[in-house]
Amino acid sequence: MTAVIETRGLTKRFRGGQLAVDRLDLTVPAGSVFGFLGPNGSGKTTTIRMLMGLIEPTAGRATVLGETMPAAARTVLPQVGALIEGPALYGFLSGRDNLLRFDAADPTADPRTRRARVADALDRVGLAPAAEKKAKAYSLGMKQRLGLAAALLRPRRLLVLDEPTNGLDPQGMREIRALVRELAADGTTVFLSSHLLDEIEQVCTHAAVMARGRLLTQGSVGELAARARGRLAVLTPDPEEAARVLKERGITEVAVDPEGGRVTGDPPGPGAELAELTAALVAAGVRVRGFGVERASLEDAFVALTGEGFDVAG
Structure with a gap:
């Protein structure tokens, strides 16, 4: 399989000398549901921010959908749906109006089908009954769902999710896992960062483990588990x-x-x-x-x- 995400020697050092990501070589196969694992401070979110062009690496390179980031951000990002570090919402707007604003900000989105896309996205994440409710009144789990709906407004070749089940109850977690499987079955590559090992094992085909800014291992979930003794x-x-x-x-x-x-x-x-x-x-x-x-x-x-x-x- 071709790589949807590939990094070589990717490094990020912040001011003061803090080394957040150290020479990361990562390969995410096309069509996979890829779990990105690591404890607090391991460099997961910093890596995702570099992949999405939100911050520049100190050294090394990252390619997403075959293009170098962040240089190709304008070409790549319209093909990517992302939920990173929780959604940024307009609290005074309803859930529906938030999505309408997000969709209108996409220069490639057809305004004639905007309302239909928003309605479909709300339905996919189970928020249709709360579509007219103000976002400031949403629970943490509902805000996560709305952020995921924003990532799903358009068909995406790649979906990047940072802790997508944060704040969800067990039923909500099951629904998001089912949605991820559905998206993968439709051909979307899903890159999923999580601290929930059970979640990764249930839904992911491949995984990588980071600790203290360095990649420890990567491969199929079955291969990684097989390397450990029962x-x-x-x-x-x-x-x-x-x-x-x-x-x-x-x-x-x-x-x-x-x-x-x-x-x-x-x-x-x-x-x-x-x-x-x-x-x-x-x-x-x-x-x-x-x-x-x-x-x-x-x-x-x-x-x-x-x-x-x-x-x-x-």
């Missing part, structure tokens, strides 16, 4: 005894959930037989209700890469 899991009404047996058999990082009757640990090394572990548990009188190695998650991959838990504030 977890050995035992379901039993005798969790303490099971943990003792596993430790004796060389299993490391054993954790016990006494209420759930679940014991986990790092899987055994190459050459080890899971059947032998099962036999050892049974021989010790442990009642085994479930046993196996669980598939590694994207969170497991993140912890393996960074050595730390994910900063959900990010």
Whole structure:
């Protein structure tokens, strides 16, 4: 697949010497839903702002839709829908009037079909019933939806979303995930920045992980999870005894959930037989209700890469 976004050596250093993005080499395949992961201060939003031509890089280059940014911003941006750091809205205008203003600011938009486009965008994000309500009275989740509607006023080759489910309730999050899948099925490449690993794993085909301004890894979501080891899991009404047996058999990082009757640990090394572990548990009188190695998650991959838990504030 061709790259919709590509950076080579992309670097941003702010005044005072703060290095926000350090020699980033990123490739976003066309047609993908690309998750951009990283804790607070990792450089995600700074990268997005450079990609959209909002700030200039200190060094390196970035291309979007095959054109160099920010030089080609006038050519590229009409083909891109974006929601970055929350929408900037006119609080005294209704949701509908906000979108009408945004659409009128696009010199390539046909004014004859403006109201139809606005109505369709409001409907797609579930805001049609609140279209006449003043934006200042919108909840945070409703404002996020309106910002997403603004990004969807025109067909886009690329959609860039920075924390699109921020402030949404679980139902709203599900609806946005479904919308992202729908857009991707229609051929739009979606670049999605989020701190919610579960969200990325559910909706994204590819992902990249940043930390402290540097790219740690990128690839398909399945490939990234496969690089992390899964977890050995035992379901039993005798969790303490099971943990003792596993430790004796060389299993490391054993954790016990006494209420759930679940014991986990790092899987055994190459050459080890899971059947032998099962036999050892049974021989010790442990009642085994479930046993196996669980598939590694994207969170497991993140912890393996960074050595730390994910900063959900990010």
